[in-house]
Amino acid sequence: MPLFTLGINHHTAPLAIREQVAFQPERLPSALHEMLDKMAAEEAAILSTCNRTEIYCAAETPEAAIEWLASHHQLKRSQIEPYIYALPTEEAIRHAFRVASGLDSMVLGETQILGQLKDAVKVAEDAGTMGSLLNKLFQRTFSVAKAVRSETEIGSNSISMAAAAVRLAERIFASIKDQHVLFIGAGEMIELCAAHFGAQLPKRMTIANRTIERGESLAARFGAQAVTLNTLPEILHEFDIVISCTASPLPILGKGLMERVIKQRKHRPVFMVDLAVPRDIEPEISQMDDVFLYTVDDLSVIVKEGLDARQTAVIHAEAIIDQHVAEFMHWLESRAVVPTIRNLRDHADRITRNELDRARKRLSSGEDAERVMEQLAHALANKFMHAPTHALQHAEPHERHDMIRLVSRLFHIPEQH
Structure with missing residues (x-):
């Protein structure tokens, strides 16, 4: 059965579209089973991050996948179709290799996407929606990513989202050492942000999370305080910098709350970064005076700096990927003769x-x-x-x-x- 990749990412769609087709982690297993049933597909995996939602699938046609993606998120097909890319077999293979190697990321050469892809594969394996074709594809994908990172300098000059957030904060405040920093969430992205901001020795760092245990575990690593999300209305005015990245399907911070916070702060500025998809912070807040709100798309300006210095590494990486694509296509084509050989x-x-x-x-x-x-x-x-x-x-x-x-x-x- 043919292999294809269908998706929406930061190259093809703005954040307002991407967040509408994002999958909550706990709903991925049921979504995978629903997709196989509705599409009559044999294998499937879903990668859903702040920058992309992608379906890797063994099925006859991507048409059914587009219909399913729209209906699953209660959208009309026409709302998302202009932003969707559907890649046939060879292009799908190359795309998987490039994504895992950090060549398709907003941050060229970043490593977080490889871990996210491995998590997506693990979810699909546990859900029982992986078969021999996707297993082989992702095994080779991880091998290619390792080769690219070990044989090129693709990641040597990369700028993470967390580092970009620090750079932006330094444009707002004279010194981060004098600021109070709040992190909302306790996942990998917040951990990276805490490490980068912590290196600037801010006056105070606090982790707000749905479960206090997870928050305390992360806070202990950075000498921070841990609180629960329900305390935010009472303490939010104390913080100069707010970084949020949770898996909440709805915004955590609304415009009404921030209007009260700004009054309490007597209009001292607040720097906010929303790294979540769907967004944690209502976008209307960006229109408020004294609030500097940035999303993952806004950070792209920062993370693209220094791109020219990495172009030599990109050329080398693309050559490695081309070689592995050819090898994988040869393996894939050889599978077509297996039934004939068996019959012979x-x-x-x-x-x-x-x-x-x-x-x-x-x-x-x-x-x-x-x-x-x-x-x-x-x-x-x-x-x-x-x-x-x-x-x-x-x-x-x-x-x-x-x-x-x-x-x-x-x-x-x-x-x-």
Whole structure:
């Protein structure tokens, strides 16, 4: 069954569209099963991050996948179709290799996407929606990503989202050392942000999370305080910098709350970064005076700096990927002949068994062993040669030359000119 990739990412769609087709982590297993049922697909995996939602699938056509993606998110097909890319087999393979290697990321060479892709594969494995084709694809994908990172300098100058957030904050405040920083969430992205901001030695850092245990665990690593999300209305005004990245399907911070916060702060500025998809912070807040709100798309300006210095590494990385794509396509194409080879072997086994049975009966009846062996060899040769000989003798004039060349190649015999 054909392989394809269908998706929406930061190259093709703005954040307002991407967040509408994002999948909550806890809903991915049920979504995978629903997709296989609705599409009659054999295998599937879903990668959903702040920058992309992608479906890797073994199915007859991507058309059904587009319909399913829209209906699953209660959208009209026309709302998302202009932003969707549907990649056929070879392009899908190349895309997977480039994504895992950090070549398709907003941050060129970033490593977080590889971990996110591995998580997506694990979810699909646990859900039972992975088969031999996708297993082989992702095994090779991870191998290619390792080769790119070890054989090129693609990641040496990369700028993470967390580092970009620090750069932006430094444009707002004279020194981060004098600021109070709030992190909302306790996932990998918040952990990276805490590490980058923590390196600037801010006056205070606080982790707000739905479960206090997870927040306390992360806070302990950075000398921060941990609180629950329900305390935000009471404490939000204390913070100069707010970084949010949760898996909440709805905004956590609304415009009404921030209007009260700004009054409490007597209009001292607040720097906010929303790294979540769907967004944690209502976009209307960006229109408020004294609030500097940035999303993942806004950070792209920062993370693209220094791109020219990495172009040599990109050329090398693309060459590595091209080689592995060719190898994977060769493997994929070789799978097409497996049923024919199996049938050919089964056919040969049946002929061999039948002739051996006849030979054993002759031997048991007392016939000369040497004569039986000669007749067995002669019978096997005749049976094996009957089909190709018949095909050659009855070939149409326009196909005879090609068939002669094919038979000569199959049986390693010289062509007669």
